[in-house]
Structure formats: C-alpha cells, structure tokens
Amino acid sequence: MGGFCRFGKVCSGLWLLAVVVCRWDAALAAAAAVNHLADLHWxxxxxxxxxxxxxxxxxxxxxxxxxxxxxxxxxxxxxxxxxxxxxxxxxxxxxxxxxxxxxxxxxxxxxxxxxxxxxxxxxxxxxxxxxxxxxxxxxxxxxxxxxxxxxxxxxxxxxxxxxPCKYPGKNIAFHVNEGSTNYWLSLLVEFEDGDGDVGSMHIKEANSNEWLEMSHVWGASWCIVKGPLKGPFSVKLTTVSTARTLSARDVIPGNWSPKATYTSRLNFFS
Structure with missing residues (x-):
C-alpha cells in the first residue's frame, strides 16, 4: 500500500472512494437496523x-x-x-x-x-x-x-x-438517579430513538481506557458499585433489539450531581 500511494492523485482518489463507501455502508447498516426493528407483522x-x-x-x-x-x-x-x-x-x-x-x-x-x-x-x-x-x-x-x-x-x-421510536430534535440524555454517590452511580436513559430499549450500559472514568460494566437495577435504571468514581464519565449503551451501540464521550461532567440530567450530542438515527 505504501508503494502504491506514492502516486498522489490515485491514492487521494482511493481514499475518497473509501470514505464514500464507508459512509454508504454505515447508512445502509442504520437503515437495515430500522427495517429489522419495524416489524411488519401485526x-x-x-x-x-x-x-x-x-x-x-x-x-x-x-x-x-x-x-x-x-x-x-x-x-x-x-x-x-x-x-x-x-x-x-x-x-x-x-x-x-x-x-x-x-x-x-x-x-x-x-x-x-x-x-x-x-x-x-x-x-x-x-x-x-x-x-x-x-x-x-x-x-x-x-x-x-x-x-x-x-x-x-x-x-x-x-x-x-x-x-422505531422517534424523538425529533432530541438527543440521548442520562439522568443521574437520586441517591447516587462516588461509590454508587445510577443512570437512567432518556429519549433514545430507534430501538428505545437498553440491553447493557458501560461507563468510562476520566483519563481511563477501561469501560466498566453497569448492572441492571430495575425498570430502565442501571448502576455501578465501585469507587471512588472520578468524572467526567463517558457512557456506552447497547440496545436489546438490534444490539446497536452508542458512546457519548464525557457526557456526565466531573461536578455531576444527583437528580441532574445531562444531554449528549448524538442519538442513534439523528
């Protein structure tokens, strides 16, 4: 690949084609996930x-x-x-x-x-x-x-x-449940379009590369018992229905507080 890319115009064209194909594949994957979720059988x-x-x-x-x-x-x-x-x-x-x-x-x-x-x-x-x-x-x-x-x-x-769930103009938000501390953190997901359901959740602490698995508590709430936990936190969730994954980087700030809701900049199909 290195020798072939000495030809600048050819390499640049191939790179552009790869980007277009990659984006097209991503769009097809998203459309396939929606079609899979949208059950046609009553x-x-x-x-x-x-x-x-x-x-x-x-x-x-x-x-x-x-x-x-x-x-x-x-x-x-x-x-x-x-x-x-x-x-x-x-x-x-x-x-x-x-x-x-x-x-x-x-x-x-x-x-x-x-x-x-x-x-x-x-x-x-x-x-x-x-x-x-x-x-x-x-x-x-x-x-x-x-x-x-x-x-x-x-x-x-x-x-x-x-x-599929549709929340026009809404991004996924994470509500910090009442009672959360640096040793017991509980989160609730809001406005998740597409599947709408959550099969697993992970968080990543500040300056860490390790995703920590959260446990399902009740309803739509998830928690982790570990500490002391240090924010800001990135959150990754995986849906039940189509196993799609979304990661929101540093969505929960270091000075987070219980009962507060923090909105991400993205959603599954926005």
Whole structure:
C-alpha cells in the first residue's frame, strides 16, 4: 500500500472512494437496523385504559421515567404492558403501534405508544400480551367523535407491532438517579430513538481506557458499585433489539450531581 500511494492523485482518489463507501455502508447498516426493528407483522393482544378519560396516563411508572411521562414527547403516549413485553425492565422505552379491531367504533389508525410502566396483575396476568394505555392514547384509536364509546367497551381486542421510536430534535440524555454517590452511580436513559430499549450500559472514568460494566437495577435504571468514581464519565449503551451501540464521550461532567440530567450530542438515527 505504501508503494502504491506514492502516486498522489490515485491514492487521494482511493481514499475518497473509501470514505464514500464507508459512509454508504454505515447508512445502509442504520437503515437495515430500522427495517429489522419495524416489524411488519401485526400480532394479537388485548388493551384497556386507565387514568382520566382524556388523560396522559401514569404518573411515573415502573420504568422510572418520573415526571418525564407528563411532558412531550411522552405525554399522552405512555403505556403499561404485561410482563411478556415488559421483560423485567428491558422493554422500557420500546415503542409499539397498537390498532383496534372493532370496525364499528374504531378507525384504521394505529396509535404509537412508549412503554413506561408494567401492569403485572388483573388484565395483564396469565402470560397474556396486554396493553394498558392512557385514556388519551386509547381514545385515539376510535372513529372521530366516538372516543367515549370506545372507552366504554373496557377491554378490547387489538393488534400490535414494534416500531422505531422517534424523538425529533432530541438527543440521548442520562439522568443521574437520586441517591447516587462516588461509590454508587445510577443512570437512567432518556429519549433514545430507534430501538428505545437498553440491553447493557458501560461507563468510562476520566483519563481511563477501561469501560466498566453497569448492572441492571430495575425498570430502565442501571448502576455501578465501585469507587471512588472520578468524572467526567463517558457512557456506552447497547440496545436489546438490534444490539446497536452508542458512546457519548464525557457526557456526565466531573461536578455531576444527583437528580441532574445531562444531554449528549448524538442519538442513534439523528
């Protein structure tokens, strides 16, 4: 290669071609990941609603998003799922399209919901695939003007499929959970587009080349017990669904504080 690259113009052209091919391959890989996630097959399930009829749904939830569920883009799109989709918290942040089957009261329009909670009992027991939606999300499946009539049905039959999460103008953020210290650091991921779910997380301390594995605690929260930990911290996360990896360098500053949220400069498909 060294001898061949003595021919400057040829070498420069090959380098440019390599860059173009590399970028093209990266774009194809990203598109393939989206297509893999966007399931084209509708699957049967049941659905109910909770909260006020036109409300946003839960306040907080088992995923640990807290007050985030009350503001856009989560607002009125939140949903609780049975354990088969909650997956012990690994399903947190995943997005689904849900569509009602009763043509007498339902439109053909599917509603997109973000998993923020679990419903382990009642309608969600017995290994069923079930969605417990906010009143607003449930009502959007109805024919215009028939939202109340649809909600009066109680439990309904639906079909669902996985869909990529989309957060226009948002980058991935990391919320430092309350109680975190230099010896116990817990993080929650917010606004992860694409897969939306997290399969593993690692952090890297300042002036270190070693990625330290975090443990899944509950819901969408991860933690590491080690210390004293020294920031700033880089964070690397890997998704459950397509095993895509993203690394945010020095996203959490050295003077970080519990209950603070730190936003990165990137997202999976931005």
């Amino acid at each position: 699957r049967p399930a049941t659905a109910t609603w909770y909260g006020s009829p036109d409300g946003d749904g839960s306040d907080g939830g088992a995923c640990g998003y807290g007050s985030l569920v009350d503001v856009k883009p989560f607002r009125a799109r939140v949903g609780a799922v049975s354990p088969v989709l909650f997956k012990g918290g690994e399903g947190c942040g995943a997005c689904y399209k849900v569509k009602c089957l009763d043509k007498s009261v339902c439109s053909r329009r599917a509603v997109t919901v973000i998993i923020t909670d679990e419903c382990p009992g009642g309608y969600c027991s017995g290994g069923r695939t079930h969605f417990d939606l906010s009143g607003a999300a449930f009502g959007r499946m109805a024919v215009f003007g028939d939202s109340s009539q649809l909600r009066d049905r109680g439990e309904i039959s639906v079909v669902y499929r996985r869909t």
